[in-house]
Amino acid sequence: MTNKYSAAALLLFASFASAQAQDAAKIANKVVGKDGQPELVQFSAEGKAALRGLSGDQVLRQHLTLSNADQMVQRAADTDQLGMVHQRFAQYYQGIRVEHADYLVHSKAGTVESINGDFEKISGLSVTPSVSEKAALGQALNKVGAKKYMWQTGEANAEAYRPTGELVIVRDARVENGPQVLAWKFNVYAAAPISRAYVYVNAHTGDVVLTDNIIKHAAATGTFATAYSGTRSFADGTTTGGYYLRETTRGLGIQTFNCKKSNSYTSATDFIDADNSWTEYNNANFDNVAGDAHVGAQATYDYWKNVHGRNSFDNAGAIIKSYVHFDDVPGGAGYENAYWDGVRMTYGDGATRFRPLTALDVCGHEIGHAVCEKTANLTYSNESGAMNEGLSDIWGASIEAYAVGTLGFTSGGVKAKSTWLIGEEIDKQQAALRSMSDPKSLGQPAYYKGQYWYTGTADNGGVHTNSGVLNHWYYILAVGKSGTNEGGGAYTVTGVGLDAAAKITYRMESVYMTASSTYSQARTYAIQAATDLYGAGSAQVTAVTNAWFAVGVGAAAGGGGGGTVTYCTSKGTSVAYEYLDYVALGTLARTSGADAGYYNGTALTAPTITGGTSQTVTVSAGFVGTAYSEYVKVYIDYNKNGVFTDAGELVVNAAASSVATNRSFAFTVPTSAKNGTTRMRVVLSDNSATTSCGSYSYGETEDYTVNITGATPLTGEPTTLTGTTARAEVRSLSLYPNPATDVLNLTLSDNATISSVAVYDLRGARVEGATFADGTLRIGSLAKGMYTLTVSDGEKVYHQRFVKE
Template sequence: MAENYSAAALLLLGGLSIATAQAQQKMPVLADRPVKNDSPTLVQLRGAKSSYALSEANKALREQLQLATNDQLLRTKTSADALGYVHEKYQQYYRGIKVEHGDYTVHAKQGQIESLSGRLTRIEKLEVQPALAEAAALQRALSFVGARQYMWQDANEEALLQEQQQNPAATYKPKGELVILGVGENEEKPVLAWKFNVYAKAPVSRAYLYVDAHSGEVVFKDDIIKHAAATGNFATAYSGTRSLATDSYNGSYRLREATRGNGIETYNCKKGNSYTSAVDFTDADNNWTAAEYNNANFDNAAGDAHFGAQATYDYWKNIFGRNSYDGAGAKIRSYVHFDDTPGDGKGFENAYWNGSVMTYGDGGTRFRPLTALDVCAHEIGHAICEKTANLTYSYESGAMNEGFSDIWGACVEQYNAARYGLTKNTWLIGEDIDKQQAALRSMSDPKAMGQPAFYKGQYWYAGTLDNGGVHTNSGVLNHWFYILTQGKSGTNEGGNSYSVTGVGIIDAAKIAFRTEDVYLTSSSNYAAARTYSIQAATDLFGAGSAQVIATTNAWYAVGVGAAYSGGGTTTPPPTTVAYCTSKGNDVAYEWIDYVKLGSIARTSGKDGGYYDGTALSTSIAAGSSQTISFSAGFASSAYTENWDVYIDYNQDGDFSDAGENVVGGSSSSSSTLSATFTVPTSAKTGKTRLRIVMSDNSATTSCGTYGYGETEDYSVNITGGTLAADNTGVASLTGATTLDAKAPTRQVSIYPNPATDHVAIALPDNGTVAGVEVMDIRGAKLAVPYTGKGELNVSTLAKGVYILSISDGQKTFHQRFVKE
């Protein structure tokens, strides 16, 4: 789509506004990640030969994700669900600094880990000492926002916040957090950044701003209030005469609810922009009639907001057993008659969740007051997302943030229309508020409202406005949910025919919410949503169930992934097997310099940690004995290296099956090494992958990145194999090798640890210590000189945890110690 993006296409429902190009152009957004991820999205361990207990979660994460020395995953949350699963969420840290959008979840049942899901940011070398002070970074952030007034500058707003949080020290004034953030077109360049939560009062906005801690540039903005600061058009909806929860106060009644969670409260901002100046809507006899409230001031919008919050709470409680948006009974506060620029006569055509409360404007030229039932449910849906997947409001993750809110708007509307006998259109979003067209969006026919119904198809927005088209590209998720619920047959924009049998809105909602709550992470994209929703359907209804088939084929219908291979109506085209990444991070000191197997014979220098030699191939016969030769090149000293050779005998795209690790051992020799293995008769005939991994770490496996060393891939053509296409078994192998047993990972010894005055340092193989640097837990270097002779004076250090960076003149080793 061209960059002259129409204003009407930018109608927001999370906030609801029309963005301007001028407002949007200065806002950096995270681009979608490449299809080839830097870590596995989902690791399934069911039926694996080596299972992990939940108590071994850290071990499972470290081994399966091949965490580097500087990487940490720290547990942040544990929850259990009705299916008997326990979910432990982990946050990534690099050298003690939090990595934004780097999070993984461990899923276990009956004490055994079944799968891991999430995304890890691979960071090789990054300076974690900021060059820009927090105060200076905050000024850069405030200059970027350019607001006339901020919330912490209003004493009344500060007092209200302190009262609400029951904390006299509470403040809106931003406190900087040092984090690592991936930026650039594909998030390939992690930067150290100061993160601030900046809440502006005039004009209203609230967002997390990330300031590069070295350059001072604002590199990313993640909206908390899901709208762009601009003008727009929205409206209110009516749901007939409803019974609303109120309470009696000072001789009248007000819109207060005490039985749902910690309460539902609805306030009147009186066409102003102050929450502290808001007052209660009151009625003398608790009979809130149209004669009193259907007036020029649109006071009947208060009843819609209160009913919308009440109806949304009931849906989540009755369908999912969830107590309010956070699952812990959080109070739902709604503010009606809000106007960000009082007195300008334009009205406020927006509605949004601001991270704390629901805010509704009265609309204007195009729209009525913005308190329709599906709009209320949509806004509270953003609060649900914040407390679950917390999808970043940018590009595909932002589109899914919007899409899930539309899904919950449709579900809440359908559920309550049935309860109360209301006439609503489930698949139109905002149909009650739009004065100029049928609705803001259509889930059944997105293209009718200018949204894509097919991934990167017609109407897909590829520009940078609207945070990367979050309110346009959400149409793909919306249409997937509609097809999953209702079913549909036809030919999609990719020219592929599809046929989906709908599962109904209850089952579809269960699949969608488990995807959002259990599996999705902040930076997930559409491909991840497909993977996770299929897994969610499998968890809920079983492998091969009608729901799993429908989930898969509904994604196929909207252009994300292949059709269901066992039950879909369309056979997907053949696909190339994709192997996991394996790469050494440092080849300065050692690398693979020779490989020979059959007609493959290659001598080489450094290849940057990985060499793709799959264009080179040799034939090996099933049942034959083969000898493979290889050697390491060293810059100077010869280190002990661990060698592994893998062959994917059953051609399933991994090296984890029995017998596929055909060679394993270690050697400190720079001479040519050899090993003999036997090709099993049950190997599958055809071309497959040969992988050779040389690493100084004995824990290195066939996947992931590691410290020192190199991986090389080649092809072998197996002849005479007997493995059937659907047989995943491989015969166990026996083989001889001239290699030694695998050497343990070479580590520095530091003692005593904890220490009080001095620590002694011993390098592997009795190497000579050439230099030592001391860093605090943040990675900041400290002035502790090394005097030599393998001993370090630490008496001047304060009590705490430190990291030693120790060099032998070539390699650098890192070891943690505690000063008492």
């Protein structure tokens, strides 16, 4: 009997291993996000053949492991210049739209090539509101706090602006990686002071959880720059009394109006000239800026049409309307702003900070927001908002360069045009608003989470500051640059030219990005866009990859064909007070003094850690004098891709406390890790914001090699092609938010039932007081600190750490 069962077990194992190999063969490449969900899946020839004949939503249902509560609804489909069809699907949960969660299916000749996007795993969320629409609107208006709203102006059609609520599911943006909540969504347009935003109100608590600006300004103090382009010829039209600034040769038209220093659009009038020479408009009232707005809109349309084959901002020829001489306070001191409100361009005349804001790069920037809204629709906060702003700067610079180089525009204002300066011609107080070639010269970061990176909540999470990283990446990609980045990494990028850089960036934005995209995802999508356009291993792909490394996002190119992985640098700039003096894991045990902020121990004998097992890493700090509280972070590059930012690779994230004596931390090696040697990074810092890359003030980083064995990664997705059979699935535990204050949301990757939950402190003692029900662990009664969570599905136990704030 023993031999019989052993043989049966061997046959079963062989069958399962064969199924694994077959499924793995269907996936050529897969990128998994921090939430454990795939961000990009590229199919092999075998995988494409298996998907032939399936619709886009069927492919997503298979490879995202959708539950019966999940729906993916197609909302757009486009065919690009390469002949590829891109279907964009919106996610719904129990019939409710999941905001900012889109997934794309990319096909060629009827065959699915790849899928990418953001899928939110949701379970147990009530979609019945506890707060009425009326009460939620009151909360939204309290949040905006305007003196007057557009529906209160008394103008014609003003009532059309009165907001109505839509029930959606959205992430609570008040905390990083906050939970998905049911919310009322309102489009609130304020007249005094001017603002327009989607305001989301939690439909169960009444809290405002997110404000996503529709009106997007180019600077915190106002908006964007103005420039003057000398004597230009432009298309206009005829009307009673002469000529006016309207033309119909581009799309459905370009129209420019005069607000006459008021805040009313309906009372705005046409600019009219009797002989079509417009010379009298060069007057003390700066009426000549109407010409800047008009030719700026024309040049912007021409750029999108001639360079990217896009017919106006919506790719359907939409009218571009511009309103100049706008003042939010009629007859006031001057409006120092310009914006796109989803319908039109609005330009103020400036005052103490700016000259009139009808600049060419301002126009290109603001209409760039309209293009983003119609493509990636990046949420206007934090990293996605910073890239929303960065993309608009990219298009402002590119359009200005196109207008000068191709359309013959000249510099006619006080300052000359400069491609890599944003708002240079209108800024009265400094060189420009922003510099793409040298962001730090104007207070922006040139390196991801490096110097000048903003971590607060103002300006929607620093969207006009942290955009500098994307700006500088684009400059390096187009022009090229060599040097050493803030993380200490040496790089050399051969520029691909402005035309290729723009085509890669536009494809990244329009084909691959989704509303919640991060800098890390932008890197993945830019590399894929370059691969689509120029081929795998091309000089353009290498330049894209190395430009991202230069600004601190991901590793440098590995040299093609499986070259050596290059890691970003990490270093403490001072060890005058604290440093790492002991690191131990398995057979590794190193005692040391200060190592000048960084020690490379990768040549030491690597300890072996086994997939699926619990391991313990021990760390202590040496101090010069006083023993301070320190943060400890340990990273392991489980998938060996050269970065530590993938899901689960931050294996220790210890809150500040004394580490003058040994502190031990337990973690579990995932079975999805890749076998073989990889890098472990240990970071000791007095700053909680310190990450795996870059320099920081006080502390030390040490790198080591670890050897992973026994892992059995599944590179294919669970699949039920016939609807009758399925292979075994490796489950994973997800929890958010982390750190948390009151509640943790727990889910298993296939929506399996959680049978038991236990919480342990760092000593391994079980902690009472946390209660679990319906996917939610309530931790409000726990003391602040780090805990280990043990979750069971009745068959397997999962371990994960969390921090109670």
